[in-house]
Amino acid sequence: MNETPRIRLYVEAPLAAGATVPADAGQVHYLKNVMRRGAGDNVLLFNGLDGEWRAEIAELGRRNGQYKVAEQTREQSDDGAGPWLLFAPVKRKETDLIIEKATELGASVIWPVITRHTNSERVRIDRLQTIAREAAEQCGRLGLPELKQPAPLMDALADWPTDSPGNSPGNSPGGRRLLVMDETGGGRPLVELAAQIAQEKGGDAAILIGPEGGFAEVELDALANLPFVIRAGLGGRTLRAETAVIAALACWQAIAGDWRQ
Amino acid sequence: MNETPRIRLYVEAPLAAGATVPADAGQVHYLKNVMRRGAGDNVLLFNGLDGEWRAEIAELGRRNGQYKVAEQTREQSDDGAGPWLLFAPVKRKETDLIIEKATELGASVIWPVITRHTNSERVRIDRLQTIAREAAEQCGRLGLPELKQPAPLMDALADWPTDSPGNSPGNSPGGRRLLVMDETGGGRPLVELAAQIAQEKGGDAAILIGPEGGFAEVELDALANLPFVIRAGLGGRTLRAETAVIAALACWQAIAGDWRQ
Numbered sequence: 001m002n003e004t005p006r007i008r009l010y011v012e013a014p015l016a017a018g019a020t021v022p023a024d025a026g027q028v029h030y031l032k033n034v035m036r037r038g039a040g041d042n043v044l045l046f047n048g049l050d051g052e053w054r055a056e057i058a059e060l061g062r063r064n065g066q067y068k069v070a071e072q073t074r075e076q077s078d079d080g081a082g083p084w085l086l087f088a089p090v091k092r093k094e095t096d097l098i099i100e101k102a103t104e105l106g107a108s109v110i111w112p113v114i115t116r117h118t119n120s121e122r123v124r125i126d127r128l129q130t131i132a133r134e135a136a137e138q139c140g141r142l143g144l145p146e147l148k149q150p151a152p153l154m155d156a157l158a159d160w161p162t163d164s165p166g167n168s169p170g171n172s173p174g175g176r177r178l179l180v181m182d183e184t185g186g187g188r189p190l191v192e193l194a195a196q197i198a199q200e201k202g203g204d205a206a207i208l209i210g211p212e213g214g215f216a217e218v219e220l221d222a223l224a225n226l227p228f229v230i231r232a233g234l235g236g237r238t239l240r241a242e243t244a245v246i247a248a249l250a251c252w253q254a255i256a257g258d259w260r261q
Numbered sequence: 262m263n264e265t266p267r268i269r270l271y272v273e274a275p276l277a278a279g280a281t282v283p284a285d286a287g288q289v290h291y292l293k294n295v296m297r298r299g300a301g302d303n304v305l306l307f308n309g310l311d312g313e314w315r316a317e318i319a320e321l322g323r324r325n326g327q328y329k330v331a332e333q334t335r336e337q338s339d340d341g342a343g344p345w346l347l348f349a350p351v352k353r354k355e356t357d358l359i360i361e362k363a364t365e366l367g368a369s370v371i372w373p374v375i376t377r378h379t380n381s382e383r384v385r386i387d388r389l390q391t392i393a394r395e396a397a398e399q400c401g402r403l404g405l406p407e408l409k410q411p412a413p414l415m416d417a418l419a420d421w422p423t424d425s426p427g428n429s430p431g432n433s434p435g436g437r438r439l440l441v442m443d444e445t446g447g448g449r450p451l452v453e454l455a456a457q458i459a460q461e462k463g464g465d466a467a468i469l470i471g472p473e474g475g476f477a478e479v480e481l482d483a484l485a486n487l488p489f490v491i492r493a494g495l496g497g498r499t500l501r502a503e504t505a506v507i508a509a510l511a512c513w514q515a516i517a518g519d520w521r522q
Binding site: 138190191234236240246247250251253258259260 | 362
């Protein structure tokens, strides 16, 4: 028995006092063989809806197991309020890092977008979902980010949510702002934009990190013509894609997101 | 001949118009075998002192080579003004990532510090120096970060620069502030502290990221008693060490460092 259980696991079943919740084969293996836990040991469970609960391992069989839910340890909070991340997939190692870190930093939606100069291996969303789930378990999130299916950048822009309920009236474009990280140095500092958007009603944003080769002319033209697009900058050095993702999400959360106290 | 040479290389020799500068064996291999360049092709050279220069490859032998320096492309700027990073070494892959990213994000000094709960492989400074040099070449820095030899945290604190010329008088402690990233949620938001320190005369800071297991009691007590130490926070989720490094340096540079325009 652990007084302070450190193992957090994501489950899909509803969580409530006294509920019995199945452990999947991956969790059974992890608990038994990696963490050396057994019946009677404590874990923390979350499902993205019901907050976080302490539960006891009721049974660990060969491939299946069960948790018995005890009491709630944290109430559900609104993970869905986090920034979106759109990124052009890079090499596998760096793409994995982007998923892990965007989850840790509280992105609510992660969306691989294919650009003209995107030169990457096929993105396997199921692999990326596993990475996101493990990062969410480790960092204390109460839900998983939504991993969207890869889409061409132009399709993502065509479907952009410009009619969100949080729209501010007047000359500010409604819906979610798309902050395009601009390597050419032409964008406004991201923290300035974040401070400004945080004061708007709604104040939702998405961050777009382009491919290592930069956007194509036709993409830049399309972006320039969209009312919800703003070019943002992160200083004068050339950041790798994964560095730009982490830096941009951190700056956003610190100024406009849930790192404010 | 490239009109816009994209290869940047760090050299130790002085750079001036017409100077002949040796290429080391690693550069010869990289230029010949990886990048397929030869005599007459252009590169950019920097040495941390003389700015950045366009140079022509004059000769690429079997193991040695020579550049002929043409004209200056950028003047030297003060890389030395960047924040310091102190970090407890983690696993090799993550330590490598920390060095690469801290270089990209403009850290001027990188200092591995050994804490009570640091549980890591031996840190090989020569390997880390190679990583830092390659990151500096790639990101456009004009100099390398100074990589200090690993030291026990307590030794680093005992030698702390509290008498810098930039001291502000009065009750503000002189020298470089040490911002200790606090996982317990007890610290003030890093961006608030950065904004405050940026307004002080001097305004230098170092960021300290502790080990995954946290600081020992004796270390926390020592830190609490030092006038240049401030506890800072990065939101409510548990960040891995390498995420905290990148997030903290990005927030610092955006608010108090050279990402301000």
